[in-house]
Every structure is written in C-alpha cells, then in structure tokens.
Amino acid sequence: MRTRELFAPTLRQISGEVELASHRLLLRAGFVRQLAAGMYSLLPLGLRVVRKIENIVREEMDAAGAQELFLPALHPLELWEKTGRAQYWGDELMKLKDRTGRPFCLGGTHEEVITQLASEVKSYRELPFTLYQIQTKFRDDPRPRGGLIRVREFTMKDAYSFDRDVPGLDSSYETMVEAYHKIMQRVGLPYHVVDASGGGIGGWDTREFELPTEAGESHYLRCDSCGYAATPEVAQCKAEIEPPTEEEQALERVDTPDRRTIEEVTEFLGVPPKKLVKTLIYEADGRVVAALVRGDRDLSEDKLQLALGAKKLEMAEAATIERVSSAPVGFAGPVGLKEAEILADNELRGERNFITGGNEADLHLRNVNFGRDFEVKDWADLRNGEAGDLCPGCGEPLRAYRGIELAHVFKLGTIYSEPLEAHFLDEDGERKPMVMGCYGLGTTRMMAAVVERFNDDAGIIWPMAVAPYEAVIILLNHDDEEHRAIAEQLYVELQQDGFEVLLEDRPERAGVKFKDADLIGIPGQIVVGRLAGEGKVEVRRRGGESRTVPVGEAGGTLRELLSSNLPA
RNA sequence: CGGGGCGUAGCGCAGCUUGGUCAGCGCGCCUGCCUUGGGCGCAGGAGGUCGCCGGUUCGAAUCCGGCCGCCCCGACCA
Numbered sequence: 236m237r238t239r240e241l242f243a244p245t246l247r248q249i250s251g252e253v254e255l256a257s258h259r260l261l262l263r264a265g266f267v268r269q270l271a272a273g274m275y276s277l278l279p280l281g282l283r284v285v286r287k288i289e290n291i292v293r294e295e296m297d298a299a300g301a302q303e304l305f306l307p308a309l310h311p312l313e314l315w316e317k318t319g320r321a322q323y324w325g326d327e328l329m330k331l332k333d334r335t336g337r338p339f340c341l342g343g344t345h346e347e348v349i350t351q352l353a354s355e356v357k358s359y360r361e362l363p364f365t366l367y368q369i370q371t372k373f374r375d376d377p378r379p380r381g382g383l384i385r386v387r388e389f390t391m392k393d394a395y396s397f398d399r400d401v402p403g404l405d406s407s408y409e410t411m412v413e414a415y416h417k418i419m420q421r422v423g424l425p426y427h428v429v430d431a432s433g434g435g436i437g438g439w440d441t442r443e444f445e446l447p448t449e450a451g452e453s454h455y456l457r458c459d460s461c462g463y464a465a466t467p468e469v470a471q472c473k474a475e476i477e478p479p480t481e482e483e484q485a486l487e488r489v490d491t492p493d494r495r496t497i498e499e500v501t502e503f504l505g506v507p508p509k510k511l512v513k514t515l516i517y518e519a520d521g522r523v524v525a526a527l528v529r530g531d532r533d534l535s536e537d538k539l540q541l542a543l544g545a546k547k548l549e550m551a552e553a554a555t556i557e558r559v560s561s562a563p564v565g566f567a568g569p570v571g572l573k574e575a576e577i578l579a580d581n582e583l584r585g586e587r588n589f590i591t592g593g594n595e596a597d598l599h600l601r602n603v604n605f606g607r608d609f610e611v612k613d614w615a616d617l618r619n620g621e622a623g624d625l626c627p628g629c630g631e632p633l634r635a636y637r638g639i640e641l642a643h644v645f646k647l648g649t650i651y652s653e654p655l656e657a658h659f660l661d662e663d664g665e666r667k668p669m670v671m672g673c674y675g676l677g678t679t680r681m682m683a684a685v686v687e688r689f690n691d692d693a694g695i696i697w698p699m700a701v702a703p704y705e706a707v708i709i710l711l712n713h714d715d716e717e718h719r720a721i722a723e724q725l726y727v728e729l730q731q732d733g734f735e736v737l738l739e740d741r742p743e744r745a746g747v748k749f750k751d752a753d754l755i756g757i758p759g760q761i762v763v764g765r766l767a768g769e770g771k772v773e774v775r776r777r778g779g780e781s782r783t784v785p786v787g788e789a790g791g792t793l794r795e796l797l798s799s800n801l802p803a
Numbered sequence: 804c805g806g807g808g809c810g811u812a813g814c815g816c817a818g819c820u821u822g823g824u825c826a827g828c829g830c831g832c833c834u835g836c837c838u839u840g841g842g843c844g845c846a847g848g849a850g851g852u853c854g855c856c857g858g859u860u861c862g863a864a865u866c867c868g869g870c871c872g873c874c875c876c877g878a879c880c881a
Contacts, residue, residue: 247830247842248815252808252874272873327880344881377804377879385880443881453881643881675881711840746841753841764840 236704237738238751243280245751255450257686258382260695264754266682266703273379273387280755281682283703285390288678289369291421291700292392299414301365301394306348308371312338314347318654329373329387341373346651346673349395353669354657359399362659362669363407367394369678383683384639385452390679396672399661401648404670408440408646411674415444415642422681423698423800424688426641429455430465432537438645438673445638446684453640456633458626464636468535470620471627474581481587486570486608487601488593495565497530500599504590507531511590512583512603514567516556516575519545523559525572527579527611529586532618542578542615560594568592569609570600577609580617639684642676689801695756696778698800706759706793707737707752711745721772721786722763732790734759753777759797761789778802 243265253259261267266281277285293303312330315321321328321340329341342348349366356362369392379386396407412428419426429443443466445453457464465471494503501508511530516523517539524543528534540548553564559574560567568591569577583589588602605611622635652658652668661667682701689696699705706729710722719740726738737757739748745764752760762773766783774792775781779802784792 246814250809250815250874254875269873372881374881376881378875378877380875389881391881640881677881680881709840714839744839744841744843746839746843749841751842762840 236736238741241279241737243278243755245754253382255381255384255683255687256690257384257450257683260686260690260754260756261382261683264695264756267383273376273385275383275386275388275679277679280703284682284685284697284701285678287701287703288422288681289390289392292369292418292676292678295414295418295421296367296392296394298417299365299410301367301411301414303368304366305368306342306345306352306370308342308373310340310342310348312340314351314655315340318347318651320347327375327377329375342370343372343374344391344673344675345370345393346395346647346671347655350651350655350657350669350671353395353397354652354655356397356657356659356669359659359661363396363398363403365394365396365407365411367392367674381450381452381683383679384450384687386679389677392676392678394674396674397657398670398672399659399667400670404646404648404672408644408672408674411644411672412442415644415674415676418676419444419641421800422685422700424641424681424684427455427457427462427464427636427638429453429457429638430469431455431643432466432468433645438647438650440646442644443638443640444642444676445636446641446688447636447638448684448687449637450687451637451639453638455636455638456620456622456624457636458629458631458633460631461626461629463626463628463633465620467533467619467621468537470624470633472582472616472618472620473625473627473630474584474616475625476581476585479585479587483604483607484588484602486603489590489599489601490597491566491593491599492597494597494599500590501530504599504601506590512569512586514560514569514572514592516551516559516567517548518551518555519543519548523551523555523575525559525567525569525575525577526617527569527577527583528618529580529582530590532580532582532621534580534617535619538615538617539578542613542617560592562592562594562596562598566592566594566596566598568594568600568603569611570594570603572609576612578613578615578617579605579611581614582618584614639680639687640677641681641684642674644674645672647671647673690756691778693750694754696802697756697758699758699797700800702735702756702758704737704757705735705797706761707739707755707757708761708763709739709748709752711748711762711764713740713742715767718763718767721767721770725761725763725772725786725789729761729790729793732794734790734793758802759793761793776802 245265246263267275372391398404427445429445431441431443433441455466456470494500508531513528515526526539556564571594590601591603593600624633649668657669658666686695708722712718729736758777760775770786773783776796
C-alpha cells in the first residue's frame with residue numbers, strides 16, 4: 236500500500252478530553268474514529284490490526300480443536316427470557332422490535348443462541364465439542380469509557396464447549412485456558428490470570444486474563460511472591476483471629492437519631508468504623524439471611540451466595556428489612572432479629588464489645604458480643620479482599636492492581652442447557668443437560684490494550700505479531716528520480732520477500748513523514764534519503780536499533796531487526 | 804442513575820465572570836514564491852446559523868430555563 240492512497244488521516248492535535256494513551260494514539264494515528272459514545276469505526280490500519288489479532292486467535296482456537304461458526308447478532312428476545320437473562324441484564328440488553336412488533340435484542344453474548352443450536356445433539360457419542368465465532372456484541376453500557384476499552388459495540392471471540400459431564404468440562408476448559416496463554420504470548424502482552432466471579436454470564440471457576448496497567452478499569456489483588464491473583468469479591472481471605480483481649484462489657488443502648496450509615500454512626504459516636512459490625516439483609520432462594528461483616532469491610536455477595544449454596548441472592552427489599560428488624564432501614568442488627576438466619580464473617584470471631592444496629596428506630600447497641608447477645612448460625616469468609624490482606628497461598632501481603640480485562644473464561648455447567656433443554660442421551664440411557672463452558676476474548680479491546688502497553692512519546696510501537704504493516708519505506712525526496720527508483724524497487728522486492736510493506740510516497744516534507752511513521756508505529760522503517768545517491772539506506776526498528784546499509788542488504792537487515800516480536 | 808466538566812471554522816483552543824466594537828488565535832486547507840533529513844519560511848485568500856429550542860433585554864457566544872451530545876469520577880458491568 237502507498238500512503239498516497241491510504242486512508243489514514245493523522246492528527247497533530249487532539250482534544251484534551253481524550254485521556255487514555257491508547258485512545259489518543261489510535262485516534263491521532265488514524266486507526267479509529269468515534270461515531271458516538273462507545274461506538275468506533277475501524278479505519279484501514281485499525282482493521283488490519285484487528286484482523287491480525289483475530290487470525291492469531293483463530294489459529295490457536297483451531298489448534299485447540301475448536302470449530303468456527305457464525306451466529307446472528309439479532310436474537311429473538313424470547314430466547315433470553317427463557318434463561319431469565321432478559322430480566323437480569325435489564326437495560327444493558329439492546330432491545331428492538333420488528334415491523335410486526337415481535338421483540339428482538341442485539342446479542343450481548345451468545346450463550347442462548349449457541350445452546351439452542353447445540354440442542355440438536357442427541358447422543359453422548361457426539362460429545363465433546365467446542366464452537367467459536369468472532370462477532371459483534373452489543374451492550375448498552377450505562378457509561379462507555381476509555382476509548383476502545385469499554386464500548387457499546389465491539390467484536391469478541393466467543394467460544395463455547397459442550398461436554399457430557401463436569402470432568403469433561405474441566406478438560407475442555409483447560410484446553411481453552413492453554414490456548415489463551417498461547418494467544419497472549421504470541422501477541423506479546425504481559426498478563427495476569429485472575430480468579431473472578433461469573434457476573435452476568437454465570438458459572439464458577441471463572442478466570443480473567445488481565446493486562447496490568449493503571450489505565451485499566453478492572454481491579455484485582457495479586458501476590459507478587461507466588462502469583463496468586465483474584466478479584467476482591469472472590470479473593471480468599473485468611474482470617475487472622477487473635478484471641479479477644481477485652482473483657483465483655485454490659486450491653487448498652489445508644490440513641491443515634493437519624494444516623495444510619497457507617498460513616499454517620501462512627502462520626503456521631505466518635506469510634507473507628509472497625510468497631511462497628513454491619514448487618515446486611517438478603518433474600519436467598521426465598522429465605523431471609525443476615526450477613527455480618529466488620530464496619531470497614533465490604534460484603535462479597537459472591538462469597539455469601541457460595542456460603543449459602545443459594546441459586547439466587549438479592550438484597551432484601553426495604554419492606555422485608557423493616558419486617559425482620561422491626562425498624563426503618565439503617566438500624567438492623569443481629570440482636571433480636573426476626574426470621575433471618577445469621578452468617579458472620581470469619582474475621583469477626585475475635586471481636587468483642589462491638590456496635591451494631593439496635594433493631595429499633597434511631598437506636599444502636601454498644602458492647603454487643605457473640606453468644607451472649609445472639610447466636611451465629613454459620614461462620615464463613617464473607618468479605619471482599621483488600622490490598623494488604625495476606626495471600627492464602629504463601630502468606631505474603633496482596634497488592635492492588637488495575638488491569639484491562641483481555642479475556643474471561645467460565646465454567647457454566649448446565650445453567651443454559653437446562654432452561655433451553657439442550658439434552659443428550661448418555662451411555663447409561665439417561666437424558667442429561669450438556670455441561671458447558673464459555674470463553675470470551677475482546678479483539679478490538681485487545682488492540683487498544685496493545686497500544687496502551689506499547690507506546691512512547693512519539694506514538695505507537697506495534698509488536699510484529701499485530702502490526703498493521705511490518706515495514707514502511709520512507710521516501711524523503713519524492714521528486715528525485717533516483718531516490719524514487721530505489722524506493723519503488725525496494726517496495727517490490729520486500730513484498731516478494733514476504734514483508735507487508737507500506738510505501739511512504741506522499742509529497743510531504745521529511746519531518747511530516749518521520750513524525751507520521753513514528754506515530755503509526757510500524758516496526759520496520761527504511762529511510763531512502765540523502766545517502767540514496769551512494770546506494771545506501773537506513774534500516775531501523777521503531778523504538779530500537781538503526782543501521783545504514785547498501786540498498787542490496789536492506790531486506791536482510793530488515794529481517795534481522797524484525798526477528799523479535801518486540802524491539803530489543 | 805448520582806457528582807463534576809465541556810460543546811465557538813475541518814482539527815485544537817481563547818472569548819462568557821462584568822451583554823454592545825466580539826466572530827478571534829494556532830494548525831490544517833487554497834494561490835504564489837521559497838525550502839527539501841524530524842510536523843520549514845514569507846505573502847495573499849477562503850471558511851463559522853457560537854450544540855438545539857425557548858426566555859430576559861433596545862441588544863445574547865456571553866444571563867436564565869429546558870433538551871441533546873461528549874468527557875471524567877462514582878454506582879453498574881465483560
């Protein structure tokens with residue numbers, strides 16, 4: 236491709252509102268343009284990068300035995316209603332109607348569609364298999380942000396495995412995880428594998444592949460010494476229980492007029508938040524439960540649900556809270572609570588003389604103690620992990636990270652195959668739902684992640700694996716016949732040698748060409764300039780080495796300089 | 804959805820507090836000359852219903868109300 240013809244409008248300046256490096260550079264270098272919030276056009280250069288990423292993903296998926304197919308983006312809403320996800324996703328699901336008024340949605344993910352398709356399987360003999368597609372997803376995010384990091388329309392590779400049982404799923408899952416490791420390594424991105432929760436997809440044993448960067452929007456905790464990593468909701472907390480040192484003191488009633496929140500109460504009473512115990516009322520599969528965590532901690536709903544073995548967990552409605560606590564919302568406490576069974580966080584075992592809600596309007600209780608004042612039904616790890624918590628593996632303190640979520644894998648089990656009746660007949664003659672896994676990887680997001688990780692003051696520095704072109708020939712003096720001839724000859728020869736080459740032949744000044752070449756970030760640069768008269772050119776690696784060589788050696792030198800994925 | 808910010812020429816911005824002489828700057832673009840290894844130089848030129856609607860006023864980019872759009876933080880989320 237010649238830059239004279241290439242549609243890649245570069246920008247000298249960009250609005251100060253655009254903050255992320257990846258967002259700024261992809262816009263400035265002419266890879267993407269924004270159509271509306273969270274909606275981006277991929278320009279020719281951007282599309283080439285995404286295609287490279289897709290091809291790596293495709294090769295690794297195929298190598299792992301997965302089969303590519305292509306599903307509709309438009310789904311009958313009815314299908315999402317069958318699994319309950321139409322309601323669960325709510326407004327995040329883009330909905331529309333056809334001319335007859337039949338409701339549809341734009342697929343935010345494809346579990347329903349693929350499961351219905353897979354329900355054609357009749358026998359265990361046809362299992363297992365894994366299907367994948369690379370497709371546009373639509374999610375009506377309440378707040379798109381960060382350029383291409385979080386958008387409303389994006390492309391994703393989503394794979395789904397179907398097995399006859401859980402051991403089969405475990406094996407399919409590991410195969411996909413291995414493929415993901417290979418993909419990350421080929422692209423060249425550093426990453427952490429993080430234990431996570433299922434969220435809107437569901438399932439268990441889910442893991443995220445995170446690019447560690449402050450620009451990211453995911454938060455996780457990681458042990459730098461052993462590599463254990465998890466999101467706060469699922470990070471296992473080692474409870475360091477110290478034997479109580481205080482003597483139990485007499486229970487006291489304290490008036491706390493209109494003080495409901497932890498902040499209000501601690502400020503009013505002049506005590507630190509950790510002296511309080513929060514009482515959170517939930518409904519789990521229809522029963523009411525109260526979860527107790529220290530005042531300065533956050534409850535993990537994932538952990539509570541796990542501890543309860545509940546299928547569905549929701550915060551109780553205000554009316555329920557008022558009923559069981561006999562008080563307005565904000566004054567619930569464990570002492571004298573009605574109906575609800577009480578679960579307490581492990582960390583509270585050593586606590587004495589704490590403050591709780593009083594189950595009465597404008598009342599809290601001081602010097603509350605376990606056993607004497609109320610009974611706990613179960614103890615469990617219920618709180619979110621925090622930076623500084625001790626690693627459950629090796630005991631070192633965990634560190635807080637931010638990251639860009641590149642990929643996410645889930646074990647789904649039968650949560651989709653049951654409602655959609657994707658059954659098969661097993662060897663024992665029994666009809667069983669297929670056991671599923673799903674494996675997502677955002678390809679457009681990955682492009683942004685690569686830029687976020689590989690750039691300098693001058694622009695992008697593409698890894699070879701995903702560069703839009705491998706080399707650019709920069710013809711400085713386009714009017715000089717001899718120079719032009721050399722550039723044209725190199726252009727042909729390098730392509731014959733298998734390089735993907737861009738020829739910078741615009742009638743621009745040298746400075747413009749250099750600036751744009753650095754901004755666009757193509758790894759190989761061949762400068763045809765003042766030394767061309769002596770039959771020499773400069774061969775450079777963007778962000779790395781530069782050599783002046785005879786024209787005839789340009790190809791070999793280029794190959795050498797580009798032999799690594801990243802500049803040395 | 805809560806909090807904050809922004810919307811003026813193709814792009815980036817100033818002007819708004821204190822209404823009138825306020826349609827301005829830089830880049831880009833067009834013409835000519837010059838220059839040709841890091842976003843040259845000089846001269847001339849084109850280009851804007853100041854996001855939209857309404858209000859206040861003799862007069863609104865500027866003040867007021869409503870709406871729309873975009874960015875950031877939070878909630879939420881893959």
